[in-house]
Amino acid sequence: MAGIGGRSGESSSSAFAPIRAWLILPTWLIIGFFLVVPVGTMLVYSFLTKEFRGGVIWEFSLAAYDRFIFDRGLFGDEPPKLELTYITIFARSTIQAAAATLLCLIIGFPTAFYIATRPVSTRAIWLFLVTVPYWVNLLVRTVSMKFLIRESGPLNSFLQWTGAISEPLQIINTDFAVQLGLFYSYLPFMVLPIYASVERYDFALSEAAADLYATRWTILRKVLLPTVKPGIIAGCILVFVPSLGAFLAPDLLGGAKNFMIGSLIEEQFKGNAGNWPFGAAAAMILLSMVLVVLMIYARRQSGRSRE
């Protein structure tokens, strides 16, 4: 009987076999067209010559990459020195993104843990609350944050009213403001994957560890964290990658001093002052950085499962 059941199961799935391969087609088409073509265009543009009013001249050139790394003086005839401007911007972006990731992890992990340990009936409400900010456009949220933390904004007024400070705090246009913006924008990306893995965590493992003489701290370090690590790593990638290329928060909250990669690239394509090949090259460098991080992660994961 079991054999018959198995065979009929096979035949019902093989009935769909001829079209199964086509189910993925829409996704392939959209990704193929709207991801590969633009990225390919950027890659090509980054090796072309710039036109003064924006756009490109179809002539191969390494000038964009050269400009990123070397300073050859105003007229390009001096001996090349290392150009630190853009490397600094990239370094600052990396540090900002890493800090935002860490902040999201510190706040997001306990949040996710809390939600995952609620009774099943109330978890959906908590998850809903985490995603509520996404009902409002990111631009609107970032602008309102700018309003909240500006010198004469509600936050400063409140702090002055309580007597905690006498002079308004300079929050806007600082690294801290950018941090705040990034953290606020990407926190749910940290909470949701961690929630998913903690929710699947079998708390009998914690009991087993306690039964085998482990203290609470040891249980967290040696059993809980290693078991939910995939969720933590996924959350970190989901926060770090968009933070690295973030544009709204640094632009609106950080001001000119705290330029990040996103703003640098954006500026190259704006109006007549831009430099398309240079913007494309900066985008390509950013993309390579992200890919390197992801590849290291993927390699470690596959190495682990082969073990």
Place this chain on the structure above:
Amino acid sequence: MEGEIEMPAVELQGVVKKYGEFVALRTIDLEIKVNEFFTLLGPSGCGKTTLLRAIAGFEDITAGAILLGGERIGDLPPNKRPINTVFQHYALFPHMTVEDNVAFGMRMLGAPRSEVADRSRKMLELVKLGDFARRRPDQLSGGQQQRVALARAMAPRPRVLLLDEPLSALDLKLRHAMRVELKQLQKETGITFVFVTHDQEEALTMSDRIGVMDQGMLQQVGTPREIYEKPNNRFVADFIGETNLFDVRVSEVGERGCVCAFGERGSIGCEATGRPLVGAACHLSIRPEGLDMRSREDAESPLGGKVEQIVYLGTDTQYLVRTPVGELITVRRQNAVADGVEFSVGDEVSLLPRPGAARLLAD
């Protein structure tokens, strides 16, 4: 003399556990001896797992005391109690190798590195998994995971090992094999085992003593033979094995037993726990193998009727006999010792309780 009396391994004194209004454990008093294989047996929801978790330290008790070798451990957290648990679904650490799982407890106790490695290997050999040290739990079968859980729990040399329905996730054949192995392991290691199960066969085959639980209370504590042959009350008689229960009235109470009447049909002698009152309505329990079946012409008995169904069971044959008042009595006869008398459906038979087989029960 007093010095020679051994401290019980585990002693429960008036243990009560309440969840709000719900009483999970009502005043449990129990002594579990050193080196004993003790089984808590009962239907699901009877409180046996709650009791086990209270001993392990996962549940705070509402009242009473838990003593381990004479010392109160009721207020200690689980990681301070020299007791280890084999969990129902094993709860092996998925990110660690089998070896690291087994070593975990010893490492937490701060045992020297060489000793940890040594004992882990020995424990794995004891459960016949010496070659699997470097595997991860998800690369093992259910039975193998079960053994790892055992090795992990026994490695830190606990004073008491708690086992929470450890065989329930295994298939039948493996379960039977593990019964023998568990019993053997317990003898070899000399650790006191407290085993929780709802499977009476498991309890009867492995235990030195059994505590039968129902509705948060210990209904009876005794050896498997005592529990099976001399059940205290109706629940125990009904839960352990198969039995025929009759509504009877006590007509005579003597020194060594009493006589009870089946309404108008007559009366039979029986054993009883305690001294029932004359005239009390009680239940009489007779196991299917405790009834001798004779042809109606050969013997007279208040119990008897018409054979309604015959089921061949290999070593035994089971007969269902319908009495004139409509009761259905199960009788089991061993095939090997068949006395040449064959019965068939429709035969009129008399059923005679064997000596000591009829037992009067309190409700």
